[in-house]
Amino acid sequence: MNTVSCPECxxxxxxxxxxxxxxxxxxPDCGVDLEVISLNPAEVDLAxxxxxxxxx
Amino acid sequence: xxxxxxxxxxxxxxxxxxxxxxxxxxxxxxxxxxxxALIDGAGNAVGVMGSGPRQVVLLGHIDTVPGEIPVxxxxxxxxxxxxxxVDAKGPLACFTDTVAQVGAVEGWQFVVIGAVEEERDSDxxxxxVDKYRPDFLIVGEPNRWDRVALGYKGSAWAEITVKRxxxxxxxxxxxxxxxxxxxxxxxxxxxxxxxADKTRAFDKILxxxxxxxxxxxxxxxxxxxxxxxxxxxxxxxxxxxxxxxxTLQVLETCKVSVERVGYPVPAWSCEKNSQLVRAMLSGIxxxxxxxxxxxxxxxxxxNIVAPIWQCPAVVYGPGDSALDHTPNEHISLDEYxxxxxxxxxxxxxxxxxxx
Numbered sequence: 402m403n404t405v406s407c408p409e410c411x412x413x414x415x416x417x418x419x420x421x422x423x424x425x426x427x428x429p430d431c432g433v434d435l436e437v438i439s440l441n442p443a444e445v446d447l448a449x450x451x452x453x454x455x456x457x
Numbered sequence: 458x459x460x461x462x463x464x465x466x467x468x469x470x471x472x473x474x475x476x477x478x479x480x481x482x483x484x485x486x487x488x489x490x491x492x493x494a495l496i497d498g499a500g501n502a503v504g505v506m507g508s509g510p511r512q513v514v515l516l517g518h519i520d521t522v523p524g525e526i527p528v529x530x531x532x533x534x535x536x537x538x539x540x541x542x543v544d545a546k547g548p549l550a551c552f553t554d555t556v557a558q559v560g561a562v563e564g565w566q567f568v569v570i571g572a573v574e575e576e577r578d579s580d581x582x583x584x585x586v587d588k589y590r591p592d593f594l595i596v597g598e599p600n601r602w603d604r605v606a607l608g609y610k611g612s613a614w615a616e617i618t619v620k621r622x623x624x625x626x627x628x629x630x631x632x633x634x635x636x637x638x639x640x641x642x643x644x645x646x647x648x649x650x651x652x653a654d655k656t657r658a659f660d661k662i663l664x665x666x667x668x669x670x671x672x673x674x675x676x677x678x679x680x681x682x683x684x685x686x687x688x689x690x691x692x693x694x695x696x697x698x699x700x701x702x703x704t705l706q707v708l709e710t711c712k713v714s715v716e717r718v719g720y721p722v723p724a725w726s727c728e729k730n731s732q733l734v735r736a737m738l739s740g741i742x743x744x745x746x747x748x749x750x751x752x753x754x755x756x757x758x759x760n761i762v763a764p765i766w767q768c769p770a771v772v773y774g775p776g777d778s779a780l781d782h783t784p785n786e787h788i789s790l791d792e793y794x795x796x797x798x799x800x801x802x803x804x805x806x807x808x809x810x811x812x
Contacts, residue, residue: 423735434729436738449738450749452604453658454778 403443409433416443459537459790461485462550463528466539471523475500475573478519482553482571489557491569499584502571506556509566513807514589514766515556516582516758517549517597517774518575522782535789542788544781545575548597548774551793555800562808575758578720582758586765593733593769593807595800596759599776599788602796603746605737606772608659609757611688611724613697613717617644620679621711634671636711637680641666644684647704651692659726659752662697663687683718687754694721722760726752731769733807740803744795753778773800 403416412430416437420426424437425448434448464485470478479502486494486504493505502519521541528539541547549571556567568589572581600606619637624630631639648662655661668683688697698717705713728734729750741748753772763770775796776788 421735423738425729425734449605449747452749452751453754454600454751455754 403440405443405445407431407433407435408445408447414445416440459793461489461554462542462547462788462790462793463530463537465519465546465550465553466537466542467528469525469540470520471540472520472574472577475520478502479571479573482519482549486553486557486569489553490560491557492561497584497588499581500573501581501584504553504556504569505566506559506569507561507563507566509564511564511808512566512568512589512591513593513595513804514591515552515567515569515595515597516585516762517552517569517571518545518573518581518758519549519571520573520576520581521546522576524784526784526786530790531787535791536787537790537793538785538787540786543599543776543778543786545598545774545776547599547776547788547793548796551775551796551800552595552597554797555804558797558801559804565808567804572758579722579758579761582761586762589766591766591768594759594763594766594771595733596757596762596770596772597774598753598757598759598772599774599778599781600751600753600772601777602744602775602792602799603741604749604751605734605741606751606753607729607734608690608726608752609724609759609772610659610663610754611690611692611694611722611760612756613686613688613694613721614719615684615686615698615701616716616718617641617682617684617701617705618679618714618716619681619711620677623673623676623678631710633673633678633680633711636713637669637671637682640705640713641682641684643704644701647700648686655689657752658754659724660689660691662689662692663754687756688724690724690726693723697721722756723764725760725763727759727763727770727772733769733771736803736806737771737773739806740799740801743802744799746795746799
């Protein structure tokens with residue numbers, strides 16, 4: 402079972418069996434977006450930052 | 458590496474005058490080894506590499522806003538100045554060079570499109586919506602080489618006309634012009650109420666008053682407002698027009714009409730959890746970048762094709778969009794080269810996921 406710890410709130414999260422590297426998941430405790438960085442060993446990091454910008 | 462970019466920027470092509478740039482790009486695609494390159498029925502430049510059946514469409518636009526800027530490389534060969542160098546010939550040239558670099562891949566087809574008229578009514582993008590059904594869509598707009606744009610707001614235009622019977626100026630009754638001001642304030646109040654719990658500009662309704670005029674004859678007074686709006690995903694243009702009509706019914710002394718103007722465009726937000734987004738993150742990192750996501754308050758050809766094609770999509774391209782439409786438009790040649798290498802890594806990852 403792939404269990405990881407949220408880098409924001411330390412909540413324990415179990416990855417789905419079909420999780421993929423690069424997948425964005427949401428921490429069920431604090432709601433932050435996390436990116437699956439590796440599967441073996443299972444590792445997540447904060448997902449890429451979201452910005453806003455004007456322009457076409 | 459910069460030959461495509463410099464050549465494309467050197468062919469000045471404001472909306473409606475794209476033909477020379479289109480012919481140049483088609484010839485360039487042929488010279489770069491594309492399997493086919495042609496001008497389609499709308500006047501778009503189209504380059505095809507590979508035969509499919511799976512397909513990636515890379516949709517840029519070849520038109521620019523008007524205002525020719527002398528094309529030149531400045532600051533020790535670091536920056537290319539010229540109209541469209543950022544918006545959006547940089548991204549389109551990047552697509553063209555990237556596909557040439559990756560070449561044909563068995564089972565896949567890459568289609569690079571330089572669409573016309575994006576800066577006006579997106580005629581080029583509207584033409585292609587029923588011509589392709591890609592597995593993946595990458596739209597070309599400047600967002601910096603290390604950012605992936607996931608959403609563009611919708612837009613809509615309306616003319617609000619207020620009319621009433623002529624009155625004596627001493628009567629103290631509300632004039633059509635005064636009622637038009639009230640109408641605009643009501644539209645703004647509706648937007649402010651809708652926006653109250655929203656933190657991102659992407660999620661807000663952003664109306665702007667773009668023009669106003671009024672007049673009268675012996676029998677009638679009238680006032681007209683030109684209102685533009687940038688819309689969130691939550692409010693499509695049809696809903697917006699209905700809400701405006703409902704909001705403006707409160708004006709009791711005047712007859713109010715809302716006329717829909719031009720082509721309304723719904724907002725679009727791309728799915729973040731897609732194979733394409735994963736490939737983008739990986740491709741940017743492969744060139745030493747730290748990727749981030751961006752949501753835009755403007756509108757792009759993404760808004761035209763993505764709702765129809767319903768495939769994983771992103772918007773990507775080198776360049777600083779703060780320079781869009783400015784007399785100082787320029788792009789870093791280093792950034793351009795990085796974007797080509799990053800996007801090539803993206804395409805390779807996409808067509809061979811184990812890569």
